[in-house]
Amino acid sequence: MTMNYINNASLLKRQLVVRFARLMFAGELKNKIDLLPLHQAPRNSEAVRCCVHHDRAVIRYRLIALLGFAIENEKPDDEARTLSSYVEEAEARGLERMAGSALTVIDEACSACIRANYRVTNACRGCVARPCMMNCPKNCISFENGQAHIDEKACISCGICAKVCPYHSIVFQPIPCEQACPVNAIVQDKNGKQDIIAEKCINCGKCLQACPFGAIMERSEIYEILRAITNPAEATVALIAPSIVGQFNTSLGKLVTALRKLGFDHVVEVAWGADLAAQKETAELIERLEHGQTCMTSSCCPAYVDAVNKHISNIKPLVSDTLSPMQYAGEWAGQQWPGARRVFVGPCIAKRAEAKASPHIENTLTYEELGSVFIAAGVDVAECEESRADLEATSVGRKFAVSGGVSTAIKNAASAAGHNVTDKVIDGLDAKSLAMLKAIEKVVKPGTFVEVMSCEGGCINGPGVISNPTVARRFLEKMLQEHP
Secondary structure, three states, X not given: OOOOOOOHHHHHHHHHHHHHHHHHHHOOHHHHHHHHHHHHOOOOOOOOOOOHHHHHHHHHHHHHHHOOOOHHHOOHHHHHXXXXXXXXXXXXXXXXXXXXXXXXXXXXXXXXXXXXEEEEOOOOOOOOOOHHHHHOOOOOEEEEOOEEEEOOOOOOOOOHHHHHOOOOOEEEEOOHHHHHOOOOOXXXXXXXXXXXXXXXXXXXXXXXXXXXXXXXXXXXXXXXXXXXXXOOOOOEEEEEOHHHOOOOOOOHHHHHHHHHHHOOOEEEEHHHHHHHHHHHHHHHHHHHHHOOOOEEEXXXXXXXXXXXXXXXXXXXXXXXXXXXXXXXXXXXXXXXXXXXXXXXXXXXXXXXXXXXXXXXXXXEEEHHHHHHXXXXXXXXXXXXXXXXXXEOOOHHHHHXXXXXXXXXXXXXXXXXXXXXXXXXXXXXXXXXXXXXXXXXXXXXXXXXXXXXXXXXXXXXXXXXXXXXXXXXXXXXXXXXXXXX
8 A cells, every 4th residue: 555654755845845935925936946956955964865966956856847847858958957947938838838747757866776576685594495496486596605596587576485485584675666556657767767658657646655765756837826826916716625634734714714825816625526526426327327337437536537548448438427526616616706727736646637638627736735835825724713615515525535435425325316326445546456447347246336546545645645644534534523
């Protein structure tokens, strides 16, 4: 299970976003952005990598990604470019520069991990039984000086040696990002650096969470968003995902006030869109089952929908046609405030890709980015007063934040309409769950609604969250008890 946890790579990234946002609020980004690598990694500071100069190079590329550019598109002469020139290009080109994958790899940060395989540790005792050697199907284990050795070229990584070793001295050493990716969309190039294959990538963000060097970044839209909320002439709407509850250890009402303090003119609960999506998806499910379809899967998780389109297209007819809650909420906001910039605030990187293809959303912002922006703006969420969103939701839509929330809503709505529906929850995408989905009609009983979430535990464990998923879930459950 990919789990969000506090680590130094994440903290360094958040510190940089705070500095970036402060310059934007001060109107000094273009003038001072080239000094940020020096301020983040001062000359006499302790280097994270080999030296502060390497640290500064990585910070420079992080800033390029924060401005929305893909590092892979860098030309040889671009190494001499100033960061201020990227700001000018971002201003001139707008979201046109955001074409392609929502993720990018910083080569300077990638450690070029060794090829994933099994390795013998110093716990090997050179035992007489030698079960590792005796059971290896490729005869690639030998003994030298009383220690087992694995021929990496002959090894097929079957793992038998690790299973039979009585001392557990053989371990699998993975490439974290490759191991985390459920669709094999990230691979090593000839130099050992990682490349993301856009044609395979579903923007789930699992590789970003897994990389211990922070070498994978989302291409942020924070530049456009901060420009908009600091421009009095531009109306903005914050569309907050249900999983925002528990992210900032405070009430939803205080978060609404904090967002307005930042400069958002309106705040809408996307959970209202979930309420609507539940109604529409239930009606769609009943209609499909009446026409003889065995089952139907959810459509609210964009990483899953992308996985279907790119990797298991045979089940595409089983995926619901109902729009995601984000799109319904965005559509409503567009009708209420024509011309306003609608910003989805959530835990998801795949939503960036969904938003690009939608007429109802202009930008997306992660909780991690929002937290840094609160700090930069000096907004203490806990000290804010309570206020209500412009559009509120019920507990049904708010439960979409956790695995099982969607299926429970559909099952209950179908039951209320006189239909007996069973449900199945696919809690997280990996190779095993994708294989199951490929044959889902053979796995489930007729009359089943299948909820699919890319992230284990649901959206509260997305790649853009800042709270421990267990803590966030408890916070959400408490709120639902107080406001059923």
